[in-house]
Amino acid sequence: MDVDVAVIGAGAAGLSLLAALSERTAPDGRPWSVACVDPGPGAGPGRRTWCFWEPAGGRYDRAVAHSWRRLRVVGPGGAEVGADLGSLRYKMLPSDRFEELLDGWFAQCALPPLRVTAVAGEVADGHDRAVVRGRTAGGGEVRVRARWVFDSRPAAPPPARTTLLQHFRGWFLRAEHDVFDPGAVTLMDFRTPQPAHGVSFGYVLPWTARDALVEYTEFSPAPLSRAAYDAALAHYTRAVLGVRAAGVTDTEQGVIPMTDAVFPRRTGKRVFRIGAAGGATRPATGYTFAAVQRQTAGIVRRLCAGRTPLPPRPHRRRHRMMDAALLRALDTGRLDGPVYFEQLFAGNPPPRLLRFLDGTSAVREEAAVVLSARSAVLPMLRTAAELPLLPRRPAPGTP
Ligand SMILES: Cc1cc2nc3c(=O)[nH]c(=O)nc-3n(C[C@H](O)[C@H](O)[C@H](O)COP(=O)(O)OP(=O)(O)OC[C@H]3O[C@@H](n4cnc5c(N)ncnc54)[C@H](O)[C@@H]3O)c2cc1C
Structure with missing residues (x-):
């Protein structure tokens, strides 16, 4: 297989790059030939919800499950600060809806990206081409030759002065009574017991008076056990929010490194890192999705201008x-x-x-x-x- 661009990983960054490439043509007017190597559903990180903010009417709006125009923050003593976002919206994009939206776009493309279901291994850099080697679930060998390779596989953070973890667990809740304000996201609620080292808060994304994603989050050195997260969530939902007899329909759990490490953007003449592995996570917040959009748009601008597609630095x-x-x-x-x-x-x-x-x-x-x-x-x-x-x-x- 010989293509213009090989993308490793079909997560937020890989898919965003495929989407951005599908909207443009190469400098000679041809559609970009693109292959994406990913182990496929079941082998990857699973369903996630990506939240970010932008004006109403964004390009992925059809896949956005919910959006809000008000944010609130609650202090440790219960004092509440809330305000309207003006033209901005806080948007919740589930990863499965994002994938469905993009599959629809790719089906309309003159040359849809080739999806290669395999675990990528070594990437051999070269003068004119780089080669991605991989293995399918059945043990078959895969080789993708590409002019440019963009690798979004998770990578260990480089050395840093400080590394904290943003770690969290969330419950998709159905309460038995009206308790949430579906008009406002609670970005941070500090009425949670604070850990000895770091900070903790509740995060609430409500879409009806009874339905919400409620998360317990810490910025601290180490993740908790599942039982400890559940205890913290039970305390927050019942004792702090006053939710009675809630049913949990789904859960979400994750760890996002918060580090001042400098992530490499280029690992070979023809090989680049993108997404969290390429430093797209904002160190102080863990938000990544919006920076990934800027990063992938910058790559495609350079490719279309016939330049070396070094990803732009995601953060100033x-x-x-x-x-x-x-x-x-x-x-x-x-x-x-x-x-x-x-x-x-x-x-x-x-x-x-x-x-x-x-x-x-x-x-x-x-x-x-x-x-x-x-x-x-x-x-x-x-x-x-x-x-x-x-x-x-x-x-x-x-x-
Ligand atoms: C639970 C959770 C919730 C988050 N919520 C938000 C949020 O609300 N807002 C926000 O801005 N950020 C959020 N983040 C942070 C960040 O946006 C996500 O981690 C985001 O998915 C990062 O995108 P990515 O493409 O770099 O990595 P990923 O989305 O993790 O994609 C990496 C891809 O690489 C693939 N892969 C791995 N190994 C191989 C291999 N050997 N060969 C081929 N493919 C491979 C995986 O299957 C995966 O598809 C969240 C993170 C987590 C974990």
């Missing part, structure tokens, strides 16, 4: 520096996480804050955001000053 240098300071300040305990996030949301209109969290804010807006969390200014300055002196170490558990 100054945002990565601010995130490095925040992660370290949380990790050292210098910063009180709940107070910091409460002050951020109380002191800024949500659209400004969301632009800041997305990395699309202007410097002037960033200064206003940073100064709005007054209790954090000194600990953050002190932490930022020591960062250049700190060594980068492999994340715990990394070979």
Whole structure:
């Protein structure tokens, strides 16, 4: 098999790249020939829900399950900050609906991407072509030769000054009585017992007064056992939210590394990393999906211009520096996480804050955001000053 582009992995980044390529043609006017190597359903990470924010009327809206125009944050003492998102919407995109939407698009393409159901192994870089080798479930060998290879397989984070984990478990709940406000997402609710190291909060995505995805999240050094997550969720839903006799229809659990590591974007002359493996996860928030859209759009722009398709850096240098300071300040305990996030949301209109969290804010807006969390200014300055002196170490558990 010989193609223009080989994509390894059909997750958020791989599929987004296939979608972006399907909408454009190569510089000579031909459709791009593309192959995507992925082990297929059952072998991959399973169904997930990706949330992100953008104006109403986005390109994936037909697959968006729910969207909200209000966000709220609840402080440890129960004080609530909530506001309208203006033209932005907070959107919930289930991965299976995203795949279905894109399958429909690909069916209309002059040259749909070739889906190769196999586990990719070694990628051999070359002068004119790179070769992806893989194995099918039946043991058959697969070889895909491509001008360019984009690899989204999960990769261990490189050495970092700070590595925390955003780890969570969520219940898709059906309550027996009206308890949720389906008009607003609770982004962070700090009425959860706080861990000794790090920060915890509840996250609620309600689509009716009785139906919601309720998650318990920690930013801390290690994930919990399933029983510990369930105990934290039971406490949050019953004691904090007052949900009675809820039935759990589904669950979601995950771990997202929050690290100031610098992820390589290029691993060979013709081989690049994309997605979380290519540094698309925003270190201080764990949000990745929106950065993946910018990253894949940038790759396709370069390909269509006949240039080397080095993925653009998903996050600006100054945002990565601010995130490095925040992660370290949380990790050292210098910063009180709940107070910091409460002050951020109380002191800024949500659209400004969301632009800041997305990395699309202007410097002037960033200064206003940073100064709005007054209790954090000194600990953050002190932490930022020591960062250049700190060594980068492999994340715990990394070979
Ligand atoms: C449960 C969960 C919820 C999340 N929610 C959000 C959210 O709401 N908003 C947000 O912005 N971010 C979220 N994230 C973070 C991030 O957006 C996701 O992790 C996202 O899926 C990352 O996209 P990706 O393409 O880099 O990796 P993935 O989506 O994990 O895709 C990697 C792909 O590589 C494939 N693969 C692995 N090994 C091989 C191999 N050897 N050969 C071929 N293929 C292989 C896998 O099958 C998979 O399809 C969430 C993460 C998790 C775990």
